[in-house]
Amino acid sequence: MKVVVVGASGTMGSLVCNQLGERGVQVVEAHRGNGVDAQTGAGLAAAVAGADVVVDCLNNITQSASKAKEFFGTAARNIAEAARAAGARVVCLSISNAADPAVNRRMGYYQGKAEQEAVYREILGDRVTFVRTTQWFELADTLSDRMSVGPLAVMPHMVTAPLAASDGAVVIADAVLGTAHQGKAVVEVRGPAQMDLIDVARASRKARGVSGAVIPIRFGGKALRDGSLIPDPADVVTPMTLQQWLAGR
């Protein structure tokens, strides 16, 4: 079996490559660093030729709705057309409830993810599976490290049921290989406990010995704070707790 992972050098893409490699799959790693550009389409057809499955783990961080829709929509179109030409299925990593207009109204990035899902569905129909996860523990570090002012970190409240990205990679590999979730159009994945990502960031900074407070801000609308980010019901509740994730780093 040949699987192409687009976004292979990223946080989730690299974990998915490792998971699939450990399970004996021939993995093609695709990202701009090795000549595959999902936006322009450069190198895509050659990478996808002969593949059974293409996994989309792409990312482009922007809060501009127009830029997010342009990036995720164009890339999804290029990948879907390359996959269709090769006769391959697609497994696309997405975010739980991000396609819901009530959730993404004030989140340009989530509107981009909604566009990505819509384009794949339009071109591939039932040849695409979405693995939608809640926010990862890793995102708390990304947000608090990016938005720091001196020793202070500023980040939005996000009430979610976060998971370890490595647990998400197991679910994606299962969906790719059909060892679970076969025939499902959407696999909803959440972590074991509800919490605010602010508290994950504080615990993580303490464990890493990073000084300075984490200051919560209101951003992105009330859906980020009222539990709307958590899928109900979820198909998979991942096992790793925050304490285990902190201890394992």
Ligand SMILES: NC(=O)c1ccc[n+]([C@@H]2O[C@H](COP(=O)([O-])OP(=O)(O)OC[C@H]3O[C@@H](n4cnc5c(N)ncnc54)[C@H](OP(=O)(O)O)[C@@H]3O)[C@@H](O)[C@H]2O)c1
């Ligand atoms: N963080 C969360 O909590 C969370 C939760 C649920 C779902 N997700 C979703 O998970 C996905 C992956 O996120 P991540 O944090 O793992 O991403 P990431 O670490 O930012 O990695 C992004 C990957 O995309 C590649 N890439 C970017 N532009 C490209 C292009 N034009 N052509 C080809 N490759 C390109 C990058 O490699 P190059 O720069 O070398 O091209 C890199 O391999 C995102 O779509 C995100 O929405 C995230």
